[in-house]
Amino acid sequence: MNFFERQAAARRTSTRLIVLFALAVLGIVAAVDLAVLIAFGGGGGGLIATSVITAAIIGFGSLYRMASLRGGGESVALQFGGTLVAEGTTETSLRRLRNVVEEIAIASGVPVPKIYVLEHEAAINAFAAGYSPSDAAIAVTRGALDQLNRDELQGVIAHEFSHVLNGDMRLNIRLIGVLFGILMLGLIGRKILQHGTGGRGRGAGAVLIAALIALLVGYIGLFFGRMIKAGVSRSRESLADASAVQFTRQTTGLAGALKKIAASQGGSKLSQPGDAEEVSHMLFGDGVGFSGLFATHPPLLQRIQALEPGFREEELDDLRRRWSVRGPSAEDANLRKGKADDSRSPLPGGIPPILPAAAAQLNVTPPMVAAQVARPTPDDYERADSIVASLPDALRELAKQRDAVMPLLLGLLLDLSAPVREKQRAEIEARLGGEVAASALRLRDQQLASLHPMLRLPLAALAFPVLRLRPRPELGAFMDTVHAVVNTDGQVSLFEYCLGRLLEVQVRESLDPSQYARFGRRKTGSVKQEFSTLLAVVAQSGHDDAGAAQRAYLAGMQRVLPRDHVPYAPPANGVLALDAVWEPLDALDPLAKQVMVEAITAAISHDGRVVVAEAELLRTICGALHCPLPPMLERA
Structure with missing residues (x-):
């Protein structure tokens, strides 16, 4: 699926x-x-x-x-004793955990979730909780941090990200x-x-x-x-295992984590059975000891054999005997120690791939893009490593600072046109003060204007957890400012407008998660005008020639409404017309959203080419409509 x-x-x-x-x-x-x-x-x-x-x-x-x-x-993480992992943590195991989570979030195309550790739990376990990726939290037991090597931890986190992406958390x-x-x-x-x-x-x-x-x-x-x-959870755990393997490009990490649960004395059973009962269906491993009809997870041996078909129960018994005497093997301990200080996972050849030029062309098709939504692959994980390694250290540090995160994100939204930028500065100053406005402009001119297009969304993803720590009134003022900045006038670029919309969605959902947690039910025929407006703006944005823009528009409409004729009519107010389309389109039935993603891709790629900047625009639009799209670097 x-x-x-x-x-x-x-x-x-x-x-x-x-x-x-x-x-x-x-x-x-x-x-x-x-x-x-x-x-x-x-x-x-x-x-x-x-x-x-x-x-x-x-x-x-x-x-x-x-x-x-x-x-x-x-809320879930705190109620079950979680301790927040700070962005600037210096503890080796916590830094390794944060690096793994950040890489997987960037590769998935979602904001970096809040990260918690269940310090008093010696078992190997984890869970993901939340209503949407914008308010997600991932919690890992101290036992998982202490006993798993980096590959195994990566497999567990990838498993939990599957729940984040596929609606299981909600x-x-x-x-x-x-x-x-x-x-x-x-x-x-x-x-x-x-x-x-x-x-x-x-x-x-x-x-x-x-x-x-x-x-x-x-x-x-x-x-x-x-x-x-048991009925809701069991099949989803098997799907999450499969997704984790697809994502992390190898089975040994996840299989190794499952073997350690099966062979170690503590396993995955939590020390507080009453609390574990309530979240048992959310955990990576069985935290209570259910079996038979009540089992929330497939048997451990069955999960391991799905990853390593030749694995036998006798091998598990042998691991139990050996680890009961001396714990995991010395080789594994050396591996864990050696990788603990690595800020990134090793790549083939040891050298991250270079990001393509902004004008580099990608060979994509609408079905290909729709198939990529929320389905990160091994290449996506490798790309995430490359993207994080390419981010300037100064910007990564700013993304961790509470006082710098608002100017940083606002700086991403500032227009290249000096007159527009001056109006935007006035809007920021009126709502957040002159110091924030001056800092945003300085960052835009000195560091953000030359930032590679593929680094803007990842930078925002890294900054988002810090932004969420700001008090609610400040977040409300920030949302108002974002809206004012992207709506200054029709000259704001489509990417800047959509990035502003994406930030608004994420902040709004993090402030009141349960209010926005719902599955859409609308069909494509009920949002014809909204489709027309979005595709017209996208087509007009990518073409100076009116004829080419119309052909791009028709390519998109042919995908989504092949039997309807809705004439090409670019709105007079340009990108600002999109204010009316987001909520109706976001309320589409999941399968209708697949057609929508194909239609947007068809409009952008109708001329047979998609440059990196256009691909990032597509990712931003998809993100605003809750269809997280990984980077598409490997198709350059």
Whole structure:
């Protein structure tokens, strides 16, 4: 399956989750009614009241838990004891982790997520949480950092990025809320029994019986909850393993991590089983010890054999015997030690490939580009290494500094035209002050104007985690400033406009993640005018000749609406007309988005060539519409 098919599958799974939740609620309500009828008797009115109360407890429990997770991935990581990894960390293992995460994020075309470590967990495990890539957080146990070498850590992180890219995170975080509601009755019964009824007599006896009923029914909820988690999670873990292998160009890293889980004494089981139960469906490895029908992950041996078909169970037993005496092999320890200080992963020949000239041509086709969305390959990981190595050290340092990140990102949006840039400076000064405006202009003139086109989006991706640390009022002012800068007048370039839109989307989603977490359902026929506007602006932007622009527009429309005739009519206000198209197009059904990406690519590449700058524009548009596209360097 490609990205769009997986998004559609995630939407179907989300619908199935709602159905399963409804069935679980009905089962619990029926069990409570039966228990109340046996224990207390009563007529139909009493049973109706009991049913309503039971359903209300479950519903309010789910809503409460979902509200507690409104902050997205960061909320989950913090609630489960995560410690944030600072951008400027000097600890070797944490720096290695940050380097791996940054490389994979850049290769995937998404913002760098927040990174957390579960310091008190000695097991090997990890999870990704959030509603979208803009608010994602990746958490890794201290045991994973201490026991895995770089290749193995890379395999685990690539596995988690698969969940980030394919909509699994959104499903998983909602599953936490849903299951909490199902378990509410059992939690209430347990608390009452633990703390007593607070008195004696007939009333206390009734409360005790009710608590016992709630506790017993809670086990029914636990059964349904574990079945739902197992049904949702198991197949997605296998897909994530496959994606990680595709991405990291080798099976040894991921297979090595799974072998260490299977053969080491601690395995992947977390030390806090109560907390692990709630996130068990999100973890890289089984954190609780489920098996059979309740297993949230395929058996470890099965996962290893999917990566290394010739691997036998006897080899796993041999590893257990050897590692029980002396731990992982000395060779592996040397490998881990030797690679710990490497800021980047080694490439063939040891020399990163040189970035192509901005005018270099790429040979791409619409289906090829659509197939690349959210499907990073080995070449993408190699490209990410090259891109990060090519970023000037001074800019990378600025991307880590809280005070410098806003001027840096605003500097990327400033126009080359001096009159336009002066208007933009005034907009920045009015909202964020003269110092930020002066710093943005200075960065634009001294460092950003000559920045290679392929480095602008990665620089923004590296800066985004630091930007998210700013207080909410400052982020609101930054969003207003971005909007003002890119809407100064129609002379702002299409890339600058789309980059501004991408930043707005990412900041908005990081401020209120749960509000924007949804799968689209619109079809292409309902957004004809929006398609027409976007393709007309893209075509006009890439061509000075009106005839060539019209042919590019028609090439795109032929892809998306082949039976409709929507005449080419470039909007009078240029790129600013796109303000009205983003939300309708972003609400498209996942499979309709695939056609949309093909249409945009067809318009850009209708003349048979795509230069690097045009490819970066395509990536920016795709990012703004939640279709992350890796760099396309290998096709130069």
